[in-house]
Amino acid sequence: MPPKFPLILTLLVGGVFVWLWSTDHVFRSASIMLLVPLYLLLMALWWALHRKGMRLRRLGVFxxxxxxxxxxxxxxxxxDGSADGSAMPSLAWRWQKPEALPALKAAAADAGAAPTPMPAGAADMPRFFGLKGDGAYPEPDWQTDWAAHPPREVWRIKVGDGWAGFSVAGGRALTQEQRGEEEYVTCYDLATGKLLWAHADKARFDEPMGGIGPRATPTVDLAHNAVLALGAKGLLNCLDLTTGKPRWSKDVLKDCESTKDPEWGKSTSPLIVGENVIASGGDKGITLAAYRIADGQLVWKAGEDGGSYSSPVLATVAGREQIVSVNANSVTGHDPATGAVLWKFDWPGFFPKVCQPAQVSPDRILVTSSYGLKSNLLEIKADAAGKMAVSSVWSSSAPRTKFSSPSVLGGHAYALDEGTFCCVDLATGERVWRDGRYGFGQQIKLGDHWLLVQAEKGFVALVKANPAKLEEVAKLQALSSKTWNPPTLAGRWLLVRNDKEAVCYELAAK
Known part of the structure; x- marks a missing residue:
């Protein structure tokens, strides 16, 4: 091996490092995890072999x-899993065991008891990602200057593993969590954080990089006084909202004829459409399945591209109400009554799709991804006979949303682009600016002027939508460890959690 080998190797690997980090390449962490051991291995081999007469001894040392x-x-x-959304590994001593939370009773001692009356300023938020599943929340009717009017911490509790958010209904806050070998749907008192009831299933999802536990936020159906929750392994539960008692359960992956279980666990929240609940399938097989809420009867199945990690939403597109679904290899629109496919946009990709579709105009939808897969602004048109067709207005590398979804405000989309906040011009698909290291967290939009960002490191930031620059106006140190869970804003009551704890804040009224 030539004497200049260490210099050449160092320059080569160093150049790759600089390029990966300067471009925020989607595979920078994976590349580094491969390059560092390879670099050290090759340097050690060079040391062992480059001097004659000492090779045998040095090979022994090697x-x-x-x-x-x-x-x-x-x-x-x-x-110990991924340290963050870039897949950088987290390491721990083998004798350091994670804290094991006690199992919860299948029904708390006072299950069925009424929660504390709905606190002042609170409102129902019965599903994931806003009332319509589009990440849109009302304009703030609370103080946005958190330095002068700091949010009041109401309660803080330990919770089990999982990446679900909260849904809120009638003074109850519902989520999913893992404790030991049991997957729970849990109901807490919004005003106090006290456990009201817990439903347990013998199920445990554990994936080395993504972690342990359920991923999907429960959906509350107030008309039927029911909670619909989809576990990480595809178990769909219908529970009584008041007591947590089970009404029925279905194996969605089996019903959807899935030939492959989702590698990262089911993370899609159920969608209520009239008398039915819609759930998405596995990585392959049927895309969507509709069940009657009253008795769990399978009503229809539709699609053939499998599901994804994006929850189906109900939207009116091109003048027609439909279910929009981001799938493993496509984006589709479905008739809510029958599941019939109204239009289909082929969007193949090996890596997972997590984003929620964002409606830009009455006939345009923005879908975003990462892992080298380009984002698309889709246009859906209906002809005189009502037949629908879809085309891509533009395809762009920005924004690169890995775990989160874009927020559309005016003519721009704001998103977490490989962990850094960015603004994209919706007319062209070009990135306007990129600033602010929030990591692989989540975000929601508030009215037409604000964004609430749940940073991966646990803090919450309030950002004013500004196409000229990042304008962060407030910050709250809510949590202190990796947070991939979506935030929930129920009126002036903010609930955030991760795989260790949950905290509830009251935002000061104007």
Whole structure:
């Protein structure tokens, strides 16, 4: 091996490092995890082989070193999942065990008891990502200057593993969490954080990079006094909102003839449409399945591209009400009554699609992704006979939303682009600016002027929509560890959580 080999290798690997980090490349962490060991291995081999007469001895040292490193990771250090959304590994000592929360009773002692009366300023938010599933919340009727009017922490509790958010109805806050080998749907008192009831299923989803537990936020059907919750392994539960008692449950993946379970766990929230609840399928097979809420009867199945990690939404597009679904390999519009496919946009990609479709205008929808898959502004048109067709207005590399979804305000989309906030011109698909390291968190829009960002590191930021620059106006240190869960704003009551704790704030009234 030539004497200039270390210099050449260092310059080569160093150049790749600089390029990966300067471009915020989607695979920068994975590349670094491969390049660093490869670099050290090649340097060690060069050291062992480049001097004649010492090769055998140095190869022995090299072998001992490899054995020591193997033993270190076998007996001393363990992989503890992803440190963040870039897949950078988190390492821990093997004797450090995560805190094990106690199991909850299937029904709390006072299950069925009424919660504390709805607190002042609170409002129902019965589903994931706003009333319509589009990430749109009302304009703030609360103080936006958090320095002068700091949010009041109402309660803080420990919760089990999982990446679900909260839904709120009638003074109850509902989420999903994992404790041991049981997957729970839990109901807490909005005003106090006290557990009202808990429903448990013998199910546990555990994926090395994404972590443990359920991912989907429950949906509340006030008309039927029911909670619909989809577990990480595809178990759809219909529970009584008052008591948590089960009414029926269905294996959605089995009903959707899924030939492959979702690699990262089901994260899609159920959609209520009239008397039915709509759930998405696995990575392959049927796309959507509709069940009658009253008794769990399967009403229809539709689509053939499988589901994704994006929840179906009900929207009026091109003058027709329809279910819009981002799937494993396509985006489709469906008739709510029958599930019939009204239009289909082919959008194949090996990596997961997580974004919620964002309606830009009466006939345009923005769908975004990452992992090298381009975002598209879709236009849906109906002819005189009512037949619908879809086309892409533009295709762009921005924004690159891995776990989150874009927010449309005016003629711009605001999104977390590989962990950095950005603004995209909807007319062209070009990025206007990119600033603010919020990590792989979540966001919602508030009226026509504001965005609430749940940062991956746990803090919450209030951002004013400004196509000229990032304008952060307030920050709240709500949580202190990795947070992928979506925030919930129920009137002036803000609920955020991660896989360790949940906290509720009251925002000061104007």
């Amino acid at each position: 072998a001992v070193g490899i054995a020591c490193i193997w033993g270190l990771f076998k007996y001393v250090i363990r992989y």
